[in-house]
Amino acid sequence: MIPAPFEYVRVDSVDAALTALVEHGDDAKLLAGGQSLLPLMKLRLATPEVLVDVGRLRELSYVRDGGNHVAIGALTRHRDLELDELVASECPALAAVTAEVGDRQVRHRGTLGGAVAHGDPASDLPAAIVALDAELVVDGPRGRRVVVAADFFAGFLETALEPDELLTEIRVPKTGRAGFGYEKFHRRAQDWAVVAALAARDAGGAIRVALVNMGGTPIRAHAVEAALADGASLHDAAALAADGTDPPGDLEASPDFRAHLARVLVRRALEAA
Amino acid sequence: MEDVRISLTVNGHPHTHDVEPRLLLVEYLREILGLTGTKVACDTSSCGSCTVQVEGESVKSCTMLAAQADGADITTIEGLAAAGTYHPVQAAFHEHHALQCGFCTAGMVMAVVSLLEANPNPSEHDVRHGLEGNLCRCTGYHNIVEAVLAAAESR
Secondary structure, eight states: OOOOEEEEEEEEHHHHHHHHHHHGGEEEEEEETTTHHHHHHHHTSOOOOOEEEEETTTGGEEEEOOOSSSEEEEOOOOHHOOOOOOOOHHHHHHHHHHHHHOOHHHHHBBBBBHHHHHHHHSSHHHHHHHTTOEEEEETTTEEEEEEEHHHHHHTTEESSSSTTTTEEEEEEEOOOOEEEEOOOOOOOSTSSSEEEEEEEOOOOOOOEEEEEESSSEEEEEEHHHHHTTTTOHHHHHTTTTTTTTTOOOOOOOOOHHHHHHHHHHHHHHHHHO | OOEEEEEEETEEEEEEEOOOOOOOOIIIIIIIITTSSSSSSSSSSOOOTTTEEETEEEEGGGGGGGGGTTTOEEGGGGGOOTTTOOOOHHHHHHHHOOOSSSHHHHHHHHHHHHHHOOOOOOOOOHHHHHHTTTOOOOOOOOHHHHHHHHHHHOO
């Protein structure tokens, strides 16, 4: 399978990327590791006229101590996050979820920013940054803005990013050794989740729960969190996991089966957290 | 659309070509360089048959543009050992009958070499988890895992 023709522009700085986006507007799409975008282009589900390759922006590949958070450059590869000591000690839930993305080959190319900006509700990392209450740093011709993860995902494969903006940094609050559990149900080891659930405690011990593939965007299981805050047992709280969700039906699972999976996986994730 | 000039090293040999931006790395290797040891099977980045090494790390070459490989050092199955000799992983696959039809083997071997570089003493679980991006539709996983553990042992 071969993508539709496109113009290829490689940029070597954030400024050059932003200039290219302004120049090409809606016709352009950013290429990071390409592990989500290229398969879509091969299926011709995405047919950008211009591909702006930001994959070599070394300035956006880093993990830094930001005080109360860990600051991660958008083009940091999954593999580098898996191996990073600061992430392992301060954001262990992110490290664990990252290790479950795709397979080794995919993690050698894919990037955190790419996965987040792609905004796939079936993908691991968008839900993880929602559960971890991360902040997203976005640069564009109108300057810099910071978007909280809960406001970032607007719809299926749709984010708060404007066509001329670039996600540059992901700020993940430090949790230290606070507990977490990530439960992913898939048909084959490397597949997208049919459903997955991340339960993660923040540094204060409060639990947040996010669901993968239970709607058009990664979502928080608010009913579960509220029940836990009111003192419900893990078991009773997990029974509310599908409340307020709109899970898709497809060849892999019906909406009802997804709702069942959400209740089971949330219970297991809570038990681990 | 304008061609892109790429210069890269494949199995130790430098190459420069003008390619279409949409040319995939696997097609560049197979159709332009004639290195047909790298296979295309699923073509959807699921099966791992097209695995090569880019800067020593396993990558699915059906999910990378040739243009993205500009400047890179690439190894394919042809470059793993001198002609007439086996890389230790290839020798272990031979010894442990780790292939049946053989279509997944080149990608499997390239993934294993990269895996053992990162983790020279893997457990059986590490091997199975590390190879989840490579499918063998003969389902010959048992002997593949045996071969990888033996190759790790012999290093």
